Amino acid sequence: MSDAEIEELRALLEEVIRLRRNIKHAETLSAGRIGSVRPRHRESALNLVHYTELRRHDIRDLQSRLSTYGLSSLGRAESHVLASIEALIWILTRLVTPDGEHTATPPGFPDGGELLARNAANLLGPKPEDRSTRIMVTLPGEAATDAPLVRGMLERGMDLARINCAHDGPEAWRHMVEHIRSAEEATGKRCLIAMDLAGPKLRTGPVSPGPRVLRVKPLRSNTGTVQEPGRVWLGTVPETAPPGPALPVIPLDDNAWAGSRRRGQKIRLDDARGARRTLVVEQTSPDGCLVALDKTTYFTPGTRLTAVLDPVTGKKGHDQGHSSVKVGELPAVEESLLLHRGDSLVLSSSLAPADSTSVGKHRIGCTLASVLADARTGERIWFDDGKIGGVITAVGPGEITARITSAAPRGTRLRAEKGINLPDSQLSVSALTEQDVADLEHVRELADIASMSFVRSATDVQELLAHLDPGRDRNLDILLKIETVTAFEALPDLLLELMKWADVGVMIARGDLAVEAGFERLAEVQEEILWVCEAAHVPVIWATQVLDTLTRTGMPSRAEVTDAAMAQRAECVMLNKGPFINEAISMLADILGRMQDHARKKSSLLRRLHAWDHDGTGA
Numbered sequence: 001m002s003d004a005e006i007e008e009l010r011a012l013l014e015e016v017i018r019l020r021r022n023i024k025h026a027e028t029l030s031a032g033r034i035g036s037v038r039p040r041h042r043e044s045a046l047n048l049v050h051y052t053e054l055r056r057h058d059i060r061d062l063q064s065r066l067s068t069y070g071l072s073s074l075g076r077a078e079s080h081v082l083a084s085i086e087a088l089i090w091i092l093t094r095l096v097t098p099d100g101e102h103t104a105t106p107p108g109f110p111d112g113g114e115l116l117a118r119n120a121a122n123l124l125g126p127k128p129e130d131r132s133t134r135i136m137v138t139l140p141g142e143a144a145t146d147a148p149l150v151r152g153m154l155e156r157g158m159d160l161a162r163i164n165c166a167h168d169g170p171e172a173w174r175h176m177v178e179h180i181r182s183a184e185e186a187t188g189k190r191c192l193i194a195m196d197l198a199g200p201k202l203r204t205g206p207v208s209p210g211p212r213v214l215r216v217k218p219l220r221s222n223t224g225t226v227q228e229p230g231r232v233w234l235g236t237v238p239e240t241a242p243p244g245p246a247l248p249v250i251p252l253d254d255n256a257w258a259g260s261r262r263r264g265q266k267i268r269l270d271d272a273r274g275a276r277r278t279l280v281v282e283q284t285s286p287d288g289c290l291v292a293l294d295k296t297t298y299f300t301p302g303t304r305l306t307a308v309l310d311p312v313t314g315k316k317g318h319d320q321g322h323s324s325v326k327v328g329e330l331p332a333v334e335e336s337l338l339l340h341r342g343d344s345l346v347l348s349s350s351l352a353p354a355d356s357t358s359v360g361k362h363r364i365g366c367t368l369a370s371v372l373a374d375a376r377t378g379e380r381i382w383f384d385d386g387k388i389g390g391v392i393t394a395v396g397p398g399e400i401t402a403r404i405t406s407a408a409p410r411g412t413r414l415r416a417e418k419g420i421n422l423p424d425s426q427l428s429v430s431a432l433t434e435q436d437v438a439d440l441e442h443v444r445e446l447a448d449i450a451s452m453s454f455v456r457s458a459t460d461v462q463e464l465l466a467h468l469d470p471g472r473d474r475n476l477d478i479l480l481k482i483e484t485v486t487a488f489e490a491l492p493d494l495l496l497e498l499m500k501w502a503d504v505g506v507m508i509a510r511g512d513l514a515v516e517a518g519f520e521r522l523a524e525v526q527e528e529i530l531w532v533c534e535a536a537h538v539p540v541i542w543a544t545q546v547l548d549t550l551t552r553t554g555m556p557s558r559a560e561v562t563d564a565a566m567a568q569r570a571e572c573v574m575l576n577k578g579p580f581i582n583e584a585i586s587m588l589a590d591i592l593g594r595m596q597d598h599a600r601k602k603s604s605l606l607r608r609l610h611a612w613d614h615d616g617t618g619a
Helices: 003-029 031-035 039-054 060-068 081-096 112-124 147-156 170-187 255-259 369-374 434-446 458-466 485-489 491-498 510-517 519-535 548-553 558-569 581-595
Strands: 134-138 160-164 192-197 214-216 226-228 230-235 266-270 276-285 288-293 297-299 304-309 324-326 337-339 344-348 361-365 380-383 388-396 399-406 412-414 449-452 477-482 504-509 540-543 572-575
Touching (some): 003 031, 003 039, 003 060, 003 081, 112 504, 147 170, 147 581, 170 434, 230 255, 255 288, 337 361, 434 449, 477 485, 477 491, 485 491, 485 519, 491 504, 491 519, 504 510, 510 519, 519 540, 548 558, 558 581, 572 581
Parallel strands (some): 134 160, 134 572, 192 449
Antiparallel strands (some): 214 297, 266 276, 266 304, 276 288, 337 412
16 A cells, blocks of 8 residues: 555545534433433434534535545445444554554444344334335224225325324224224234324415306217216215216205106206206216216306106106296305415415405405414415415514515416425414314324424424323334424434434425425435434334325326335335325335335345346346
């Protein structure tokens, strides 16, 4: 080895020793916080502090120079930071002074992977037999009434069920849990239950409803030919209705009238535009009938329907004693604000319904008025999962004004109950609401895991822990949903506070997180969350829009299949609800099973690839 190389190695050794000195200093400064966590998490808290300090330094040049000599670049040091540095110092010392006195063996490595595996099993249950990553599924509202639906999810590969307390209610939650427990007995498979505390609901207020009208139209080809008639139920839908997409229902002032129709019978009406239309009865039940139409028809309350001819008796409708009936009450059409770039939008504490006919200047309410006082001019604001964006231009008593800067070229519609994100604002609202505290009573009774939404600071975690009793709630685990940039930036502090509880984890809630951080930055942020949690030996759930197109439409996109494969590096992956959820569960289980042979966290696993065998057999 040349003198120049020896000098370079000596310089590398000095840099690594300085890095170790900084890490040990950070350990001293954080001794109190490390000592306050549960004893079982103490080693993990220590490693988290070491990793956080390591990432405060830009060591890219050091990494490159170390790699030149075939030495560890510390690129996989997350789960055992100090041990990796000590081992590197041991090797460099032997290279610089080969004839000096050295310890016979390098320092040992604590098994951070084993700690993470233990914590994952405690929180998420044991690993499935055919894959290393669990699958969590968000239960739809139908799970409260459809036991076979829940059992099907479990049979396809669901390991954890998620119930969102922002929807349904305690009675429905209880029924969902009952169906989970019944499915467990039937399948012999354990399924843990996680319940999300909703957190502060920052959403748009109501919009003035539109007319009470229902439009039903047939499906036409590009040339206008009817390919599938429009269909609608008159009266009530029977329990034995054929499977398929839900059809609109039109109540009548006498539902028995619909039940007395005959298959093939025609019904005439003049719709809301005065257009003469004909309906044909396809199916009947005691209090309703299914009708088809081949022209677009607008139904309104009071529209008169007249039976024309009974195909069996040959008699006209009036010969049956009651030839016509009127349409009953219909729900109002949901309206929205059409926002264009350059428009002005006032977000108000008043929840008076917004005017959907406004042009250029708009106003809509905010369900959490207290946050309006926290906003400042120049800060960004986003609506409806990032579909609409703006910049705050004015802040006044009980309202803020924003200029719309991001919308579709022809405008984007903003409806009621859509999410609002203020990524730059320092919000003073607590992550734990009064409703969350009330829901916590049901969560501690029904669930295995309580998930905290919109956590921002260690204070939020402290507040949740203050509402839990270590004795009474010792079997209730805690999950933090990371869905804001503020939470991401405070993640080490959040984890140190969270480690005061027994079994804990983190969910990367990529929906809100993408809006807050910016879609282009999401990939970077989710990677860093994975790394920090690995350093803390805390299991991670990769969530939001995994196989989303498949779940909603029955066909996956190519990009989301790759995304699902990347999710294998987390300890659990979450699927959202949708009509094709069973297909999504099966595909995800298959992808995760395949990927476990190729990657573990940041490390590639180089198993034998049969595809490149020289004999071409692929065996």
